[in-house]
Amino acid sequence: MDDNVKDFYKLLENISKSLEEMEEVFKSASSSSNAIRKSLAEIKRFFNMSVDVALLNEDFLPKFRNAAALLVDKTGILGQDKCDRLKKFNSEIDTEVNRLSTAVERxxxxxxxxxxxxxxxxxxxxxxxxxxxxxxxxxxxxxxxxxxxxxxxxxxxxxxxxxxxxxxxxxxxxxxxxxxxxxxxxxxxxxxxxxxxxxxxxxxxxxxxxxxxxxxxx
The missing domain is CATH 1.10.287 (Helix Hairpins)
Structure with missing residues (x-):
């Protein structure tokens, strides 16, 4: 009888653990999906700004980098061409910022x-x-x-x-x-x-x- 009770609690523990693992997976998937959608919306919001405003603003620039970093490999959402363009621009963003900063000084x-x-x-x-x-x-x-x-x-x-x-x-x-x-x-x-x-x-x-x-x- 005692062994059966122990088995019962063990089974309950295993089921609870499995449920918790599945919950974590669902949360992670949901969080990742939300982050991608948010990043896509963020990128499009930046495109409503001029290049000066988007790249020379200390608050906007890190957000643009983060949003771009989450999207550069999402070919299933953006397509290969957009991902390539975004990846190239993001990799060269320091050069572009320096150019624009130089232009501002000029x-x-x-x-x-x-x-x-x-x-x-x-x-x-x-x-x-x-x-x-x-x-x-x-x-x-x-x-x-x-x-x-x-x-x-x-x-x-x-x-x-x-x-x-x-x-x-x-x-x-x-x-x-x-x-x-x-x-x-x-x-x-x-x-x-x-x-x-x-x-x-x-x-x-x-x-x-x-x-x-x-x-x-x-």
């Missing part, structure tokens, strides 16, 4: 150059406004000189008299204007160079990003 430098250009333009415009009335006045005087030939001598005396004030304004500012023009031209060259470098740096990650998005929505 953009900051470009913004500084543009600000300098604005300052140069403002300074030159100040000189232009200062010169404009003097130039207009001199032109009127020349025109009047042509019209009043009969008063040529008196008018030439007036021109000679007024000339020192114009010369003084010009002499005081010519050197500064030459410096501003030189600075403006140098800034324009740097700005053009930076814009070309930024376009080059942005082209490859943007193309890869566009191709990856297209693969997921086709």
């Amino acid at each position: 953009e900051k430098k470009r913004a500084e150059l543009e600000e300098k250009r604005s300052l140069h333009v403002g300074t030159l415009d100040t000189y232009r406004r200062a010169f404009q009335p003097h130039r207009d006045e001199m032109r009127k005087m020349v025109y009047k000189h042509e019209e009043l030939k009969k008063e040529l001598l008196d008018y030439e005396m007036q021109m000679i008299k007024e000339m020192p004030s114009f010369q003084n304004v010009y002499s005081q500012n010519k050197s500064s204007i030459d410096t501003e023009i030189s600075g403006f031209q140098e800034n324009e060259q740097l700005l053009q160079k930076e814009s070309q470098e930024i376009d080059k740096l942005r082209q490859e990650p943007s193309l890869d990003w566009s191709g990856l998005i297209k693969a997921f929505y086709n």
